[in-house]
Amino acid sequence: MVSITLRKNQPFNLDLTLSCGQVFRWEKDGRIWRGVVGDSCISIQQRGRVLSFRGAKPEFISRYFQLDEDLPGILDSIDRDPVIHAAISRCMGLRIIRQPAWECLASYVIATYANIPGIKRRISKLCQCYGEPLPGPGIEIFSFPRAHSIAYQDPCRISECRLGYRAPYLLETATMIAGDPDWEERILELPYEDARKELLHLKGVGKKVADCVLLFAFGKKESFPVDVWIQRILETRYLGTKPPSAYDRCSRFGRDHFGEYAGYAQEYLFCDRAAITKNEMIGNQVPVSQPDR
Protein backbone atom coordinates (compact mmCIF):
# COMPACT_ATOMS: atom_id res chain seq x y z
CA MET A 1 0.00 0.00 0.00
CA VAL A 2 1.38 3.34 -1.10
CA SER A 3 0.02 6.81 -0.50
CA ILE A 4 0.08 10.21 -2.09
CA THR A 5 -0.92 13.28 -0.13
CA LEU A 6 -2.52 15.86 -2.38
CA ARG A 7 -1.49 19.44 -1.96
CA LYS A 8 -4.10 21.77 -0.52
CA ASN A 9 -4.37 23.79 -3.70
CA GLN A 10 -4.72 20.63 -5.81
CA PRO A 11 -8.35 19.53 -5.67
CA PHE A 12 -9.12 15.97 -6.72
CA ASN A 13 -12.28 13.89 -6.49
CA LEU A 14 -11.54 10.24 -7.21
CA ASP A 15 -15.20 9.18 -7.23
CA LEU A 16 -16.24 11.75 -9.82
CA THR A 17 -13.16 11.16 -11.92
CA LEU A 18 -13.72 7.41 -12.18
CA SER A 19 -17.52 7.39 -12.35
CA CYS A 20 -18.24 10.19 -14.80
CA GLY A 21 -17.99 7.99 -17.88
CA GLN A 22 -14.61 8.88 -19.33
CA VAL A 23 -13.19 5.45 -18.43
CA PHE A 24 -15.10 2.18 -18.41
CA ARG A 25 -13.04 -0.40 -16.54
CA TRP A 26 -13.25 0.74 -12.93
CA GLU A 27 -15.64 -0.67 -10.33
CA LYS A 28 -16.23 0.58 -6.83
CA ASP A 29 -16.19 -1.99 -4.06
CA GLY A 30 -17.08 -0.29 -0.80
CA ARG A 31 -14.68 2.59 -0.50
CA ILE A 32 -12.18 1.04 -2.88
CA TRP A 33 -12.02 1.41 -6.64
CA ARG A 34 -10.56 -1.51 -8.60
CA GLY A 35 -9.46 -1.29 -12.18
CA VAL A 36 -6.92 -2.27 -14.80
CA VAL A 37 -4.59 0.18 -16.49
CA GLY A 38 -2.18 -1.31 -18.98
CA ASP A 39 -0.95 -4.52 -17.35
CA SER A 40 -1.52 -3.32 -13.81
CA CYS A 41 -4.38 -4.28 -11.54
CA ILE A 42 -4.86 -1.24 -9.38
CA SER A 43 -6.92 -0.65 -6.28
CA ILE A 44 -7.23 2.85 -4.94
CA GLN A 45 -9.19 4.84 -2.42
CA GLN A 46 -9.35 8.43 -1.32
CA ARG A 47 -9.62 9.77 2.22
CA GLY A 48 -9.59 13.51 2.13
CA ARG A 49 -6.30 14.57 0.65
CA VAL A 50 -4.76 11.12 0.91
CA LEU A 51 -4.80 8.70 -2.02
CA SER A 52 -3.92 5.12 -1.07
CA PHE A 53 -3.35 2.50 -3.70
CA ARG A 54 -1.84 -0.86 -4.68
CA GLY A 55 -0.59 -2.11 -8.01
CA ALA A 56 1.18 0.97 -9.34
CA LYS A 57 3.90 3.42 -8.50
CA PRO A 58 3.06 6.95 -7.36
CA GLU A 59 4.45 8.42 -10.57
CA PHE A 60 2.10 6.20 -12.58
CA ILE A 61 -0.93 7.23 -10.53
CA SER A 62 0.04 10.87 -10.73
CA ARG A 63 0.37 10.77 -14.49
CA TYR A 64 -2.80 8.71 -15.01
CA PHE A 65 -4.93 11.15 -13.03
CA GLN A 66 -2.88 14.12 -14.23
CA LEU A 67 -2.36 15.34 -10.70
CA ASP A 68 0.34 17.72 -11.90
CA GLU A 69 -2.10 19.77 -13.94
CA ASP A 70 -3.03 23.08 -12.37
CA LEU A 71 -6.74 22.37 -11.95
CA PRO A 72 -7.66 25.63 -10.18
CA GLY A 73 -6.00 27.59 -12.95
CA ILE A 74 -7.76 25.56 -15.63
CA LEU A 75 -11.16 25.88 -13.98
CA ASP A 76 -10.63 29.59 -13.55
CA SER A 77 -9.91 29.91 -17.26
CA ILE A 78 -13.13 28.12 -18.33
CA ASP A 79 -15.38 29.71 -15.68
CA ARG A 80 -17.05 32.10 -18.09
CA ASP A 81 -20.80 31.82 -17.48
CA PRO A 82 -23.36 30.75 -14.86
CA VAL A 83 -23.96 27.28 -16.33
CA ILE A 84 -20.34 26.18 -16.32
CA HIS A 85 -19.85 27.93 -12.99
CA ALA A 86 -22.52 25.75 -11.39
CA ALA A 87 -21.08 22.63 -13.02
CA ILE A 88 -17.62 23.49 -11.71
CA SER A 89 -18.90 23.93 -8.19
CA ARG A 90 -20.91 20.70 -8.29
CA CYS A 91 -18.13 18.59 -9.85
CA MET A 92 -15.11 20.17 -8.17
CA GLY A 93 -12.11 17.89 -8.27
CA LEU A 94 -13.04 16.06 -11.46
CA ARG A 95 -9.91 15.53 -13.53
CA ILE A 96 -9.42 14.30 -17.05
CA ILE A 97 -7.62 10.99 -17.05
CA ARG A 98 -4.66 10.32 -19.31
CA GLN A 99 -5.78 7.05 -20.92
CA PRO A 100 -3.73 4.52 -22.86
CA ALA A 101 -4.25 5.46 -26.49
CA TRP A 102 -5.35 2.15 -27.99
CA GLU A 103 -7.71 1.32 -25.14
CA CYS A 104 -9.26 4.76 -25.42
CA LEU A 105 -9.66 4.53 -29.18
CA ALA A 106 -11.15 1.04 -29.14
CA SER A 107 -13.42 1.86 -26.21
CA TYR A 108 -14.96 4.88 -27.87
CA VAL A 109 -15.45 3.05 -31.16
CA ILE A 110 -17.45 0.53 -29.16
CA ALA A 111 -19.19 3.26 -27.18
CA THR A 112 -21.04 4.87 -30.07
CA TYR A 113 -24.77 5.24 -29.56
CA ALA A 114 -24.92 3.17 -26.39
CA ASN A 115 -25.34 4.02 -22.74
CA ILE A 116 -22.57 3.81 -20.20
CA PRO A 117 -23.63 0.62 -18.38
CA GLY A 118 -23.91 -1.16 -21.73
CA ILE A 119 -20.52 0.13 -22.81
CA LYS A 120 -18.90 -1.15 -19.63
CA ARG A 121 -20.44 -4.56 -20.08
CA ARG A 122 -19.27 -4.88 -23.67
CA ILE A 123 -15.74 -3.78 -22.85
CA SER A 124 -15.61 -6.21 -19.97
CA LYS A 125 -16.61 -9.02 -22.30
CA LEU A 126 -14.08 -7.89 -24.89
CA CYS A 127 -11.33 -8.13 -22.28
CA GLN A 128 -12.46 -11.63 -21.29
CA CYS A 129 -12.41 -12.78 -24.90
CA TYR A 130 -9.24 -11.16 -26.19
CA GLY A 131 -7.30 -9.86 -23.20
CA GLU A 132 -4.59 -11.67 -21.30
CA PRO A 133 -5.11 -12.91 -17.76
CA LEU A 134 -3.18 -10.82 -15.29
CA PRO A 135 -1.38 -12.24 -12.27
CA GLY A 136 -3.29 -11.56 -9.11
CA PRO A 137 -5.21 -13.16 -6.29
CA GLY A 138 -8.71 -14.47 -6.58
CA ILE A 139 -10.85 -14.04 -9.65
CA GLU A 140 -9.34 -13.75 -13.08
CA ILE A 141 -8.70 -10.26 -14.31
CA PHE A 142 -7.87 -9.50 -17.92
CA SER A 143 -5.87 -6.79 -19.60
CA PHE A 144 -7.40 -4.68 -22.32
CA PRO A 145 -6.68 -6.64 -25.51
CA ARG A 146 -3.93 -5.52 -27.83
CA ALA A 147 -4.95 -4.49 -31.31
CA HIS A 148 -3.33 -7.52 -32.92
CA SER A 149 -5.18 -9.86 -30.57
CA ILE A 150 -8.50 -8.51 -31.75
CA ALA A 151 -7.39 -8.36 -35.37
CA TYR A 152 -5.79 -11.77 -35.78
CA GLN A 153 -7.24 -14.03 -33.11
CA ASP A 154 -10.47 -16.02 -33.28
CA PRO A 155 -12.68 -13.55 -35.11
CA CYS A 156 -15.63 -15.75 -34.22
CA ARG A 157 -15.49 -14.76 -30.58
CA ILE A 158 -16.29 -11.18 -31.42
CA SER A 159 -19.97 -12.09 -31.45
CA GLU A 160 -19.75 -12.96 -27.75
CA CYS A 161 -19.00 -9.34 -27.04
CA ARG A 162 -22.36 -8.20 -28.40
CA LEU A 163 -20.90 -5.25 -30.24
CA GLY A 164 -23.61 -5.33 -32.88
CA TYR A 165 -22.88 -3.23 -35.95
CA ARG A 166 -19.75 -1.85 -34.26
CA ALA A 167 -17.94 -5.20 -34.49
CA PRO A 168 -16.66 -4.77 -38.07
CA TYR A 169 -15.56 -1.22 -37.23
CA LEU A 170 -13.51 -2.45 -34.31
CA LEU A 171 -12.02 -5.32 -36.32
CA GLU A 172 -10.97 -3.05 -39.15
CA THR A 173 -9.55 -0.35 -36.90
CA ALA A 174 -7.69 -2.99 -34.87
CA THR A 175 -6.17 -4.28 -38.10
CA MET A 176 -5.09 -0.79 -39.08
CA ILE A 177 -3.51 -0.08 -35.71
CA ALA A 178 -1.86 -3.50 -35.50
CA GLY A 179 -0.14 -2.78 -38.80
CA ASP A 180 0.94 0.71 -37.79
CA PRO A 181 2.97 0.46 -34.60
CA ASP A 182 4.08 4.09 -34.73
CA TRP A 183 0.60 5.58 -34.89
CA GLU A 184 0.59 6.77 -31.29
CA GLU A 185 3.90 8.65 -31.49
CA ARG A 186 2.93 10.13 -34.82
CA ILE A 187 -0.40 11.50 -33.64
CA LEU A 188 1.06 12.71 -30.38
CA GLU A 189 3.36 15.08 -32.21
CA LEU A 190 0.62 16.57 -34.39
CA PRO A 191 -1.42 19.63 -33.44
CA TYR A 192 -5.13 19.17 -32.76
CA GLU A 193 -6.51 19.69 -36.26
CA ASP A 194 -3.96 17.47 -38.01
CA ALA A 195 -4.21 14.74 -35.40
CA ARG A 196 -7.98 14.80 -35.83
CA LYS A 197 -7.70 14.29 -39.58
CA GLU A 198 -5.48 11.27 -39.00
CA LEU A 199 -7.92 9.64 -36.62
CA LEU A 200 -10.86 10.26 -38.93
CA HIS A 201 -9.35 7.83 -41.46
CA LEU A 202 -10.12 4.93 -39.11
CA LYS A 203 -13.33 2.96 -39.44
CA GLY A 204 -15.90 3.72 -36.79
CA VAL A 205 -14.10 6.94 -35.89
CA GLY A 206 -16.15 10.03 -36.62
CA LYS A 207 -15.82 13.52 -35.23
CA LYS A 208 -17.06 12.74 -31.75
CA VAL A 209 -14.92 9.64 -31.24
CA ALA A 210 -11.88 11.43 -32.65
CA ASP A 211 -12.39 14.35 -30.27
CA CYS A 212 -12.75 12.01 -27.31
CA VAL A 213 -9.54 10.19 -28.16
CA LEU A 214 -7.68 13.45 -28.65
CA LEU A 215 -8.92 14.74 -25.31
CA PHE A 216 -8.65 11.60 -23.20
CA ALA A 217 -5.55 9.96 -24.66
CA PHE A 218 -3.52 12.58 -26.50
CA GLY A 219 -3.82 15.51 -24.13
CA LYS A 220 -5.48 17.87 -26.61
CA LYS A 221 -7.33 19.87 -23.97
CA GLU A 222 -8.96 22.21 -26.47
CA SER A 223 -10.90 19.30 -27.95
CA PHE A 224 -14.65 19.63 -27.28
CA PRO A 225 -16.48 16.36 -28.05
CA VAL A 226 -20.20 16.76 -28.72
CA ASP A 227 -22.45 13.85 -27.84
CA VAL A 228 -26.21 13.99 -27.50
CA TRP A 229 -25.96 15.34 -23.95
CA ILE A 230 -23.54 18.13 -24.77
CA GLN A 231 -25.63 19.05 -27.79
CA ARG A 232 -28.72 19.17 -25.62
CA ILE A 233 -26.97 21.38 -23.06
CA LEU A 234 -25.71 23.75 -25.72
CA GLU A 235 -29.13 24.00 -27.32
CA THR A 236 -31.02 24.62 -24.10
CA ARG A 237 -28.52 26.80 -22.30
CA TYR A 238 -26.26 28.47 -24.84
CA LEU A 239 -27.14 28.41 -28.49
CA GLY A 240 -30.87 27.94 -28.57
CA THR A 241 -32.57 25.61 -31.01
CA LYS A 242 -32.61 27.85 -34.00
CA PRO A 243 -30.82 25.90 -36.70
CA PRO A 244 -30.34 22.17 -36.47
CA SER A 245 -27.10 22.43 -34.57
CA ALA A 246 -24.45 20.55 -36.42
CA TYR A 247 -21.45 18.98 -34.77
CA ASP A 248 -18.95 21.51 -36.05
CA ARG A 249 -21.02 24.44 -34.85
CA CYS A 250 -21.25 23.03 -31.32
CA SER A 251 -17.64 21.97 -31.10
CA ARG A 252 -16.35 25.25 -32.46
CA PHE A 253 -18.55 27.16 -30.05
CA GLY A 254 -17.09 25.16 -27.19
CA ARG A 255 -13.54 26.00 -28.16
CA ASP A 256 -14.34 29.66 -28.83
CA HIS A 257 -16.32 30.16 -25.65
CA PHE A 258 -14.19 28.19 -23.18
CA GLY A 259 -10.74 28.56 -24.68
CA GLU A 260 -7.68 26.34 -24.65
CA TYR A 261 -9.12 24.09 -21.90
CA ALA A 262 -12.51 23.63 -23.54
CA GLY A 263 -12.16 19.89 -23.01
CA TYR A 264 -12.34 20.39 -19.27
CA ALA A 265 -15.48 22.49 -19.70
CA GLN A 266 -16.98 19.73 -21.81
CA GLU A 267 -16.22 17.15 -19.15
CA TYR A 268 -17.67 19.25 -16.33
CA LEU A 269 -20.83 19.89 -18.35
CA PHE A 270 -21.13 16.19 -19.18
CA CYS A 271 -20.59 15.19 -15.57
CA ASP A 272 -23.28 17.64 -14.47
CA ARG A 273 -25.64 16.80 -17.35
CA ALA A 274 -28.50 15.53 -15.19
CA ALA A 275 -28.70 18.73 -13.15
CA ILE A 276 -28.24 21.01 -16.14
CA THR A 277 -30.94 19.39 -18.26
CA LYS A 278 -33.39 18.91 -15.39
CA ASN A 279 -34.75 22.44 -14.90
CA GLU A 280 -36.01 23.22 -18.31
CA MET A 281 -36.47 26.82 -17.18
CA ILE A 282 -36.62 29.16 -20.08
CA GLY A 283 -34.81 32.38 -19.38
CA ASN A 284 -31.94 30.43 -17.91
CA GLN A 285 -30.01 30.68 -21.08
CA VAL A 286 -26.54 32.10 -21.22
CA PRO A 287 -26.28 35.13 -23.47
CA VAL A 288 -23.39 34.40 -25.77
CA SER A 289 -22.05 36.00 -28.87
CA GLN A 290 -21.97 33.61 -31.78
CA PRO A 291 -19.56 34.42 -34.53
CA ASP A 292 -21.18 33.07 -37.68
CA ARG A 293 -18.46 31.69 -39.85
Added chain:
DNA sequence: CACCAGGATGTTT
Protein backbone atom coordinates in the same frame (compact mmCIF):
# COMPACT_ATOMS: atom_id res chain seq x y z
C1' DC B 1 -43.68 -1.90 -23.68
C1' DA B 2 -41.87 2.34 -25.84
C1' DC B 3 -37.92 5.25 -26.02
C1' DC B 4 -33.10 6.30 -25.68
C1' DA B 5 -27.99 5.82 -25.60
C1' DG B 6 -20.46 9.50 -24.96
C1' DG B 7 -22.71 8.13 -33.40
C1' DA B 8 -20.82 6.56 -37.79
C1' DT B 9 -21.74 5.47 -42.39
C1' DG B 10 -23.73 5.60 -46.85
C1' DT B 11 -27.30 7.68 -49.58
C1' DT B 12 -30.30 11.16 -51.00
C1' DT B 13 -31.57 15.93 -51.41
Added chain:
DNA sequence: AAACATCATGGT
Protein backbone atom coordinates in the same frame (compact mmCIF):
# COMPACT_ATOMS: atom_id res chain seq x y z
C1' DA C 1 -23.41 21.13 -47.02
C1' DA C 2 -27.26 19.26 -44.87
C1' DA C 3 -30.89 15.94 -44.01
C1' DC C 4 -32.02 11.12 -43.73
C1' DA C 5 -32.24 6.05 -42.91
C1' DT C 6 -30.01 2.45 -41.03
C1' DC C 7 -27.33 -0.22 -38.04
C1' DA C 8 -27.51 -4.14 -33.01
C1' DT C 9 -28.07 -4.19 -28.41
C1' DG C 10 -29.30 -3.27 -23.82
C1' DG C 11 -30.89 0.19 -20.11
C1' DT C 12 -34.49 2.65 -18.09
